[in-house]
Amino acid sequence: MNYRGLSFWHDSVPDSLQPRAPLPGDGRTDVAIIGGGLTGLWTAYYLLERAPGIRITILEKEIVGFGASGRNGGWCSALFPASTAALERAHGRQAALAMRQAMVDTVDEVGRVASAERIDCDFAKGGTISMARSAVQLRAAEGEVAEAARYGVDAITLLDDAPGGALAATLDPACARLHPAKLVRGLARVLERHGVEIREGTEVLDWAPHSVATTRGTLECDFVVVATEGYGATLAQTRRAVLPLYSLMIATEPLPNALWDEIGIAHGQTFTDFRHLLIYGQRTADNRFAFGGRGARYHWGSAIRPEYDRVPRVFEHLRNTLVDLFPQARDAAITHTWGGPLGVPRDWHATASLEASTGIARAGGYVGDGLSTTNLAGRTLADLITGRDTELTALPWVNHSSPRWEPEPLRFIGSNLGLLAMTVADAEERVTRRPSVAARLMAPLVGH
Incomplete structure (x- = not known):
């Protein structure tokens, strides 16, 4: 190979x-x-x-x-798949807060070990910028800041000066960019x-x-x-016990420092926005965009094959999304495309x-x-x-036992309908300019 x-x-x-x-x-x-x-x-x-x-x-x-x-994607973040609210409902407030603090502390622990062991992995802790690009997304951003303040662990703040022409953005300092x-x-x-x-x-x-x-x-x-x-x-x-969900990525050629100054993403920063079909990106140590997202479908029988790592339709969507976020990248050549499965418990x-x-x-x-x-x-x-x-x-995740996924065809139908629902949710918000009903219905099924 x-x-x-x-x-x-x-x-x-x-x-x-x-x-x-x-x-x-x-x-x-x-x-x-x-x-x-x-x-x-x-x-x-x-x-x-x-x-x-x-x-x-x-x-x-x-x-x-x-x-x-x-x-x-090279995000060493404090993100945990189950939200703090979901952890609180399942385990109680103190357990949820302990889990959040452990995740925040873990970002620094990775950096500590990399430094102590002299592992040169381009670790730079610049935080995550989450752009709000519509009025609906701005309300979601404000809600995220309010929830972080309510729990008192995550130091998420709202920025008026946002990259990509966004209305605003949040900054979560508990994230480092690195080369995985x-x-x-x-x-x-x-x-x-x-x-x-x-x-x-x-x-x-x-x-x-x-x-x-x-x-x-x-x-x-x-x-x-x-x-x-x-x-x-x-x-x-x-x-x-686990469903393999594919996530795909692209990388551009290195871009000049002057262009990055115009884009507004500094070294060490990762970025996303508040859409429902997840996207994620970073400025690499050698000044490339490394940018990815969901959108590839689940395959029958939880199949994992090399050909599933590359889906031209999804790569084209990622490029268009990147240029939509940052028009300065429109002429950047795409040098690498790849993907792979991640694990999703029920x-x-x-x-x-x-x-x-x-x-x-x-x-x-x-x-x-x-x-x-x-x-x-x-x-x-x-x-x-x-x-x-x-x-x-x-911590509350210790010895947690998730339900098993349904047998086929229910697993195939349900997972791909979920993917479709997130796509519909983003379209719904663009049209109605209100928070998506589809996303609200899906929230309990995706750890929120």
Whole structure:
């Protein structure tokens, strides 16, 4: 496989991307981690802190950072898939506030580790600018600021001077721009220096308490960590636990500093607006737009295939949307197009869990908010596995169990109708100039 071609991030990472040696056969380890993404790597990192000398083996079918951990939008944010209001309804106010504070703190923790371990991942904490481009979106922006003030954790403010000709914008300081492939690949090298075995080209077939079966042999262990995110849909045990939803991205050629001054997005800043069909972007360290969004449909049977990573219709939509936001980018060449699946639990509520009786731990269901949440998951799983009772193990997502997704054809119909509903909601607001009825009806189904 041409791993360079997976994304702009893989193409620009200073790494050979040469696969590591696979599992050499049957063996034993203390902790077997299924999946070479950020959840698995962060779990290993913090296990080493809490239990020096622990033996850890990471099993990856492709290469470290092959999936969402290496292809995402590069937002290290405090976003959590379930809203604060939804967390409050489910777990109570204090638990919801604790979860929010943990997420805000996690942004700085990622930056701290990157600095301490000398992982050059272009980390720059400039916050997220969310543009309000209509009267309806302005009311949504004002509502977001008011809700943040009511809970008192997120320091979101309203800006009158907004980029892109927007009416206004909010600024959430709890977000950093980074290069995700540099982070995940750099973290893997740190782990190897500390004795963690990373076995690539090793496909996991099944797992049970204290055992993982792969195409290369069986690994006996004390704990199993399942960290497969959207790719869990391809495995029998987790097929209906997560739905793989595709998100696609484009990257432009580097743009001059003078043009960026005109655009109004500074280094370290990420950006979005208040539409319902999500978009997200950043100014990269080398002055490109890296811009993405939803819009690709769900595929029957939760299928994941390389051809689904690239949908010309969606790429064209992303380009048009980018130019609509920032007309200064109209002549910028698109140098890279890519995509991949992210993991969506049935209730849009991520989890970090350990079944003490079996020694099987799992984390995921980030719905695209995983670049920072994976770090919190790694710290939490490390505490659970080492038997610690901490503030992290008391958070409301710990041992949360989401319902299973419906069987086909209900899963196919429901997920694609949901995608259509968000498209309709944006059109509805443009026409009626009022908050969308369709979006209000969908809100409880998408974690709000």
